[in-house]
Amino acid sequence: MRPDMKRAPVWLACFVLILGSCRGGKDNAQSRADGKTTPTTVPVTAPDLLTTTSTTPSPEPPADAAPAGPDITVTATEYAFDAPRLVTGGVVNLTVRNAGRERHEALIVKVGDTPQPKVVQALDAFVNTRGQPIPDFLDFNGGIGTLNKGTEAKTSLTLPPGKYAIVCTLTDLDSLHANLVPAGANAPELYTKGMYAPLTVRGDGGAALPGGDGTIVASDYAFKLPPFSAGPRTFVFRNDGAQPHFASIGEFPAGVDADAGRKALQALIGANPLAPAPEGTPEPADVAFAEPIGPKSAETFQLTLQPGRTYSIACFLSDRGGGPSHAAGKGMFMIFTVPA
Numbered sequence: 001m002r003p004d005m006k007r008a009p010v011w012l013a014c015f016v017l018i019l020g021s022c023r024g025g026k027d028n029a030q031s032r033a034d035g036k037t038t039p040t041t042v043p044v045t046a047p048d049l050l051t052t053t054s055t056t057p058s059p060e061p062p063a064d065a066a067p068a069g070p071d072i073t074v075t076a077t078e079y080a081f082d083a084p085r086l087v088t089g090g091v092v093n094l095t096v097r098n099a100g101r102e103r104h105e106a107l108i109v110k111v112g113d114t115p116q117p118k119v120v121q122a123l124d125a126f127v128n129t130r131g132q133p134i135p136d137f138l139d140f141n142g143g144i145g146t147l148n149k150g151t152e153a154k155t156s157l158t159l160p161p162g163k164y165a166i167v168c169t170l171t172d173l174d175s176l177h178a179n180l181v182p183a184g185a186n187a188p189e190l191y192t193k194g195m196y197a198p199l200t201v202r203g204d205g206g207a208a209l210p211g212g213d214g215t216i217v218a219s220d221y222a223f224k225l226p227p228f229s230a231g232p233r234t235f236v237f238r239n240d241g242a243q244p245h246f247a248s249i250g251e252f253p254a255g256v257d258a259d260a261g262r263k264a265l266q267a268l269i270g271a272n273p274l275a276p277a278p279e280g281t282p283e284p285a286d287v288a289f290a291e292p293i294g295p296k297s298a299e300t301f302q303l304t305l306q307p308g309r310t311y312s313i314a315c316f317l318s319d320r321g322g323g324p325s326h327a328a329g330k331g332m333f334m335i336f337t338v339p340a
């Protein structure tokens with residue numbers, strides 16, 4: 001999910017070029033965006049996975065279909081998810097691979113029997129007009145946040161039996177360097193372009209959530225953090241609150257200490273998200289997301305911590321009933337520095 005904390009200055013000429021080529025050929029847009037001409041992708045295999053197309057969701061899997069799990073893999077491309085249609089409930093170990101050229105995510109939302117157009121309408125409202133009430137039929141069940149092309153990430157999450165959709169809420173613009181995204185720019189979310197995969201969950205496989213390297217606890221409205229140490233880590237993100245929460249983790253440039261990080265974060269969160277950050281404010285780079293989860297739920301996420309660096313952690317969700325983001329309205333953000 002997009003953190004919604006900052007949008008960067010305009011480079012209008014380039015934006016026009018990129019938009020033009022986005023329509024005709026994404027290779028050009030991507031090459032311009034990251035300064036490379038060679039697309040890099042990971043090889044994709046799709047063992048016993050069924051391809052899902054989103055515009056016409058297939059009927060429910062048959063009653064005697066064999067569910068996948070607890071280990072499942074979802075592959076993201078432009079613009080589709082290659083994902084199982086039926087999985088065993090309980091703890092699911094999900095690997096998401098980005099085999100496309102753009103950035104993608106795999107957010108799992110519980111949708112029940114709500115038809116796809118109505119879900120999409122609710123997602124549009126949620127993504128583009130933060131602070132509106134979230135409809136009762138929509139629940140967040142974690143997933144994998146923004147993944148760069150050619151990368152993969154893992155999460156373990158809990159899926160009670162029910163009907164879900166795997167969605168990507170990013171747009172083509174999210175694949176551009178932040179400095180190229182003009183203020184107020186908009187593009188269709190990728191779940192409207194094919195990245196909407198219905199998922200049915202049956203039964204409970206009885207697997208347990210792995211422990212990881214520590215637990216980050218979200219409540220209404222604070223984070224409790226474990227001790228941190230440098231290196232590749234897997235953390236449990238647990239929601240003990242009554243509201244949905246997520247964690248967007250940003251890494252400040254080297255040399256930014258906790259004090260400077262706190263001041264910067266306060267300035268960024270207070271700023272208009274469509275405006276450039278105040279002059280000279282160091283900005284944290286998004287490095288990890290614990291995707292949104294509902295109350296009494298937990299998931300794991302991966303995060304590589306650098307020695308001596310300062311990080312931000314913030315929740316930009318609002319209450320289900322609407323209102324300001326938890327970061328802006330409730331002060332649900334923190335700074336931490338990893339020991340050198």
Ligand SMILES: [Cu+2]
Binds near residue numbers: 318
């Ligand atoms: Cu929150």
